Amino acid sequence: MLSNSLIELDRAHLIHPVASYRGHEASGVRVLKSAKGATVTDASGHQLVDGFAGLWCVNAGYGHESIVAAAARQMQELPYATGYFSLGSEPAIRLAAELAQRAPGDLNHLYFTLGGSDAVDSTVRFIRYYWHARCEPQREHFISVEQGYHGSSTVGAGLTALPAFHAGFGVPLSWQHRIPSHYVYRNPAGDDGDAIIAASLAALDAKIEEIGGPQRVAAFYAEPIQGSGGVLVPPKGWIKAMRARCKAHGILFVADEVITGFGRTGPLFACSEDDIVPDLMTVAKGLTSGYVPMGAVFMSDHVYDTIADAAGSSAVGHGYTYSAHPVSAAVALEVLHLYENGLLTNGAKAGARLMTGLQSLRDHPLVGDVRGRGMLAAIELVTDKQRKTPLPAAAEPAKRIFERAWKNGLVIRAFPTGVLGYAPPLCCSESDIEAIIERTAKTLDDTLADAEVRAALQH
Numbered sequence: 180m181l182s183n184s185l186i187e188l189d190r191a192h193l194i195h196p197v198a199s200y201r202g203h204e205a206s207g208v209r210v211l212k213s214a215k216g217a218t219v220t221d222a223s224g225h226q227l228v229d230g231f232a233g234l235w236c237v238n239a240g241y242g243h244e245s246i247v248a249a250a251a252r253q254m255q256e257l258p259y260a261t262g263y264f265s266l267g268s269e270p271a272i273r274l275a276a277e278l279a280q281r282a283p284g285d286l287n288h289l290y291f292t293l294g295g296s297d298a299v300d301s302t303v304r305f306i307r308y309y310w311h312a313r314c315e316p317q318r319e320h321f322i323s324v325e326q327g328y329h330g331s332s333t334v335g336a337g338l339t340a341l342p343a344f345h346a347g348f349g350v351p352l353s354w355q356h357r358i359p360s361h362y363v364y365r366n367p368a369g370d371d372g373d374a375i376i377a378a379s380l381a382a383l384d385a386k387i388e389e390i391g392g393p394q395r396v397a398a399f400y401a402e403p404i405q406g407s408g409g410v411l412v413p414p415k416g417w418i419k420a421m422r423a424r425c426k427a428h429g430i431l432f433v434a435d436e437v438i439t440g441f442g443r444t445g446p447l448f449a450c451s452e453d454d455i456v457p458d459l460m461t462v463a464k465g466l467t468s469g470y471v472p473m474g475a476v477f478m479s480d481h482v483y484d485t486i487a488d489a490a491g492s493s494a495v496g497h498g499y500t501y502s503a504h505p506v507s508a509a510v511a512l513e514v515l516h517l518y519e520n521g522l523l524t525n526g527a528k529a530g531a532r533l534m535t536g537l538q539s540l541r542d543h544p545l546v547g548d549v550r551g552r553g554m555l556a557a558i559e560l561v562t563d564k565q566r567k568t569p570l571p572a573a574a575e576p577a578k579r580i581f582e583r584a585w586k587n588g589l590v591i592r593a594f595p596t597g598v599l600g601y602a603p604p605l606c607c608s609e610s611d612i613e614a615i616i617e618r619t620a621k622t623l624d625d626t627l628a629d630a631e632v633r634a635a636l637q638h
């Protein structure tokens with residue numbers, strides 16, 4: 180039984196990420212107590228299938244003894260080593276080499292961070308340095324995509340294009356710009372892939388023109404699949420076309436694979452499947468499967484060499500105390516081993532089952548769209564399929580759908596837009612996926628019974 184004092188202590192002292200502080204105080208915390216495989220158990224003993232792998236990060240699933248052992252071994256042997264003063268640790272060096280070997284193209288250089296936000300932040304610093312080194316300091320403008328998410332640092336939140344991350348925070352900054360998303364289900368260009376790609380290319384060209392030409396633009400950022408914007412899967416060929424257009428303009432292309440990396444969409448990196456080699460790539464989450472914090476920037480040869488040559492014998496002034504942390508690196512090495520020894524294969528099978536299962540719910544009166552790739556998927560709910568009318572705000576989709584799913588024994592991400600997000604661990608068994616689908620069906624029926632939803636359906 181969860182002691183009331185824990186709830187009170189949380190209410191009084193713990194600030195939760197991306198929460199309504201007053202709303203959270205009113206509802207109180209749900210404390211998770213333990214987890215194994217794809218199942219999490221809360222402090223009252225309620226068991227749930229984690230259809231969201233924590234925060235799309237526990238790709239390997241919970242309770243892997245070998246990951247725990249790798250962390251414990253490293254903590255005993257060498258819990259910390261700085262990378263400053265040209266020092267280092269064996270797991271960090273090995274991890275960089277292993278990842279470089281598997282990365283697309285010439286992304287041969289790794290800079291390790293603590294998570295995704297500081298990985299994105301680091302790319303902006305590196306890119307500015309790169310353009311100074313190339314004697315083009317006027318290339319100071321950055322372009323990202325509406326509905327994109329690139330973290331919660333001031334710079335990253337400015338590249339992020341979700342209103343909650345801007346309002347009241349003084350971002351985006353004057354040099355941060357956006358183009359419309361590909362959002363296939365609601366694209367004004369219709370749902371034809373080629374038309375959407377053409378519209379995105381035209382929007383990019385127009386934005387570059389508005390900024391003052393390619394010689395003013397430093398970089399373009401895109402997620403292979405937009406995650407926090409509502410699991411928006413671009414039409415096939417979108418990312419390849421955008422990458423090629425950036426190259427034609429001489430603009431650096433950054434692929435943000437913080438969610439899509441490490442088996443989430445199938446292979447280790449979604450970029451490989453999309454057949455592109457970005458100039459820089461960011462990862463986090465699945466890198467350590469959430470067991471300990473770590474992120475990384477992959478840097479291509481030409482970006483690295485330009486920075487290295489320009490700095491010469493001077494220090495490139497960017498670094499953290501915890502860059503390339505040996506315990507995180509040891510965990511990441513073990514997680515990589517698990518991915519390549521069964522988890523990626525299982526994830527691909529489970530992902531196909533997940534998509535078939537979610538597609539089987541298409542006829543439900545509230546389901547407007549089902550989309551996804553691999554173990555990353557979403558259902559978008561509407562009250563009118565023809566007009567694609569979103570659920571009314573009065574139905575509090577984010578809060579109430581999450582609560583209903585929770586009661587039904589399922590953790591999902593419920594977005595305020597009425598989108599249900601899925602990113603289960605890659606270790607999911609057939610019965611885990613069946614449970615996700617059955618409990619989703621029940622959650623949809625419960626949502627259909629909501630008074631506000633019924634009222635909207637009748638209009």
Ligand code: PLP
Pocket residue numbers: 293294295296297299328329330331402406407435436437438463464474
């Ligand atoms: N980039 C993308 C695409 C993300 O989805 C996220 C987090 O969800 C981030 C960056 C930020 O990562 P973190 O929350 O580890 O700082």
